[in-house]
Amino acid sequence: MLPKNDIKLEKRLTTDYEGGTVLGHPKGLFYLFFAELWERFSFYGMRALLTLYMIDVIFQAFVDKDYATAAVYSSYGSLVYASTVIGGRISDKILGMRNSIFLGGILMAIGHFVLAIENNLAFFLALSFIIVGNGFFKPNISTFVGALYPDGDSKKDSGFTIFYMGINIGGWVAPLLCGWLAATYGWHYGFGLAGFGMLSGLLFFWSGIRSGVFGDRGMPPSNGVINHTFLGIKNKFLIPLFSVFAVPLIAFLLSSYKALGDESSMLGDQNLVNVIFKVIGISILGYLAYIIIQSNPDERKKLFVAILITLFMTVFWGFHELSGSVITLFAKRNVDLTGIMTASQTNSLNSMWIIVLAIPISLMWTKLAKSKKNPRTPFKFGMGLLLAGVSFYVLAISGNFANSEGLVPFFYLLLMYFLLSIGELFMSPVGLSKITDLSPKRIVAFMMGVWFLSSAFAFQVVGFIGKELAVESTDANVGGLDTLKIYTDGFLLIAKYSIGAGLIVLLASPLIKKLMGEVH
Numbered sequence: 001m002l003p004k005n006d007i008k009l010e011k012r013l014t015t016d017y018e019g020g021t022v023l024g025h026p027k028g029l030f031y032l033f034f035a036e037l038w039e040r041f042s043f044y045g046m047r048a049l050l051t052l053y054m055i056d057v058i059f060q061a062f063v064d065k066d067y068a069t070a071a072v073y074s075s076y077g078s079l080v081y082a083s084t085v086i087g088g089r090i091s092d093k094i095l096g097m098r099n100s101i102f103l104g105g106i107l108m109a110i111g112h113f114v115l116a117i118e119n120n121l122a123f124f125l126a127l128s129f130i131i132v133g134n135g136f137f138k139p140n141i142s143t144f145v146g147a148l149y150p151d152g153d154s155k156k157d158s159g160f161t162i163f164y165m166g167i168n169i170g171g172w173v174a175p176l177l178c179g180w181l182a183a184t185y186g187w188h189y190g191f192g193l194a195g196f197g198m199l200s201g202l203l204f205f206w207s208g209i210r211s212g213v214f215g216d217r218g219m220p221p222s223n224g225v226i227n228h229t230f231l232g233i234k235n236k237f238l239i240p241l242f243s244v245f246a247v248p249l250i251a252f253l254l255s256s257y258k259a260l261g262d263e264s265s266m267l268g269d270q271n272l273v274n275v276i277f278k279v280i281g282i283s284i285l286g287y288l289a290y291i292i293i294q295s296n297p298d299e300r301k302k303l304f305v306a307i308l309i310t311l312f313m314t315v316f317w318g319f320h321e322l323s324g325s326v327i328t329l330f331a332k333r334n335v336d337l338t339g340i341m342t343a344s345q346t347n348s349l350n351s352m353w354i355i356v357l358a359i360p361i362s363l364m365w366t367k368l369a370k371s372k373k374n375p376r377t378p379f380k381f382g383m384g385l386l387l388a389g390v391s392f393y394v395l396a397i398s399g400n401f402a403n404s405e406g407l408v409p410f411f412y413l414l415l416m417y418f419l420l421s422i423g424e425l426f427m428s429p430v431g432l433s434k435i436t437d438l439s440p441k442r443i444v445a446f447m448m449g450v451w452f453l454s455s456a457f458a459f460q461v462v463g464f465i466g467k468e469l470a471v472e473s474t475d476a477n478v479g480g481l482d483t484l485k486i487y488t489d490g491f492l493l494i495a496k497y498s499i500g501a502g503l504i505v506l507l508a509s510p511l512i513k514k515l516m517g518e519v520h
C-alpha cells in the first residue's frame with residue numbers, strides 16, 4: 001500500500017490536469033494527438049506522391065527528370081524543416097502557439113489544394129505554401145504538448161510517445177489512401193485528400209479550443225505585441241500577409257534547380273538552395289563555436305556532445321529521408337509489388353513499423369533501466385546508425401534475388417524498413433530529450449532549433465545521393481534490369497558509410513560518455 005502522502009501525489013498527478021484527464025493524461029493531449037495525426041496525414045500523403053508526380057508529370061519530358069526531381073525534393077525537404085525555426089521564433093515572440101497553428105494549418109491546406117491543380121507554376125507555389133505553413137504548425141503543436149504538463153511531470157515522456165504514435169498513424173494510413181486514390185482516379189484526388197486531411201486536423205484543434213481543454217495555454221505573449229503596428233498594420237495581420245508574400249519567393253528558390261551538367265553560373269553545379277544551406281551551416285557552426293568558448297568547462301563538454309549527437313542525427317536522417325525519393329523510385333522500378341501495393345504506398349511501411357515497435361522498445365528501455373542496464377545515449381546512437389547501414393545492406397543484396405525482369409521480392413523492402421525503424425527509435429526520441437538535458441538553459445530553445453535543422457540539412461544529403469543515383473531516360477516506365485544495378489550499388493555505398501559511422505560512434509562512445517557527465 002502507498003503511504004498517505006504518495007496516494008495524494010498519485011491523485012494529483014492523475015486527476016489534477018487543468019481541462020480534465022483522459023487515460024491519466026491531460027485531455028488536451030488527445031485533441032493535439034488527432035490534430036497532428038491529420039496534419040501528418042496530409043504531409044506524408046503528399047510526400048508519398050511527390051517524387052513520382054514530379055517524374056511522371058512535372059519533369060516528364062526531361063532526360064534528366066530524376067536529377068531535377070532529386071534537386072526539387074531536396075530543396076523542399078530542407079526548407080520545410082528550416083522554416084520551423086522561424087515559425088517557432090515568431091510564435092514565441094508575437095503570435096503565440098494557437099494563432100501559429102491556425103495560420104500554419106490554413107497555409108498548408110491551401111498548399112495541398114493548389115497541388116491538385118496540374119500546372120508547373122501551381123506546383124511550385126503549392127510546395128511553398130506547405131513550407132511556410134509547416135514552419136508555423138509543426139514546432140508549435142509539439143511545444144503545445146509539452147505545455148500541457150507541469151514542469152518535472154513524469155507523465156510527459158509517455159505523453160510524447162502517444163503523440164509520436166499519432167504522427168505515425170497519419171504517416172501510415174495517408175500513403176495507403178492517397179496512393180490508392182492517385183493510382184485509381186488520378187493525382188488530383190490524392191493531393192486533394194491530403195488537403196482535407198489538413199482541414200480535419202484544424203477542426204480537431206479548433207474543437208479542443210472550443211471545449212476549453214487547453215485552459216489559457218498557447219495565447220500570444222501578454223505584452224500585447226501582437227497588436228502593435230508596423231508600417232501602419234497590426235502584427236496579427238502583418239505576419240499572415242508576410243507569410244503569403246514569402247510564398248512566391250520560396251517558389252522561386254525551389255524552381256532554381258539546375259539541369260544535369262549545367263555548371264554555367266558562378267555557383268557551379270550547386271543551386272541557390274544548396275548555397276543558402278552551406279552559408280547557414282557555416283554560420284551556425286561558427287556561432288556554436290563562439291557559444292562553446294563562452295561556456296564554463298562543464299557546459300562546454302555537454303554542449304559539444306549535444307552538437308555531436310545532432311550531427312549523427314543529420315547523417316541518419318540523410319539516409320532515412322531517402323524513403324520519399326530514391327527508395328520510392330527503387331520500389332516502383334525494381335521491387336515486385338504485384339498484388340501487394342503501389343510504389344507510393346510503400347511510404348507507409350516506416351510508420352507501420354514505428355507503430356508496431358515504439359511501445360515495445362520504450363518498455364525495453366524501462367525494463368533495462370530497472371536492472372541498471374539501459375545503454376547510454378552514444379551506444380544507442382551508434383547502434384541506430386549501424387542498423388540504418390544494415391537496412392541499406394539488405395536492399396543492396398536484394399539485387400541477387402531479382403527475377404528475370406530485374407524485380408526483387410517485396411520481403412527485402414519490408415525487412416529494410418523494419419531495421420531502419422528500429423534505428424529511428426534508438427535515436428530520434430532519445431536525442432530529443434538529451435538535447436534538453438545537455439544544453440545550458442539559456443540556449444535550450446536555440447538548440448532545439450538546431451536539432452530541427454538536422455532534418456533540414458539531411459535533405460541536402462538526400463539531394464546529393466538522389467542526384468548521384470539519377471537515371472537518365474525519357475522512358476516513363478524505365479526500370480527493371482536497366483536500373484537495378486544503379487540502385488543496389490548506391491545502397492551498398494550508403495550501407496558502408498552508415499555502418500562505418502556507426503562503428504566510429506560505438507568506438508568513441510566511452511569518451512562521449514565521459515563528456516556527458518551525469519546525463520544518461
Ligand code: GLN
Nearest residue numbers: 040167171317321428455
Ligand atoms: N517522422 C517524424 C515526424 O514526421 C520525424 C521526421 C523528421 O524529423 N525528419 O515528425
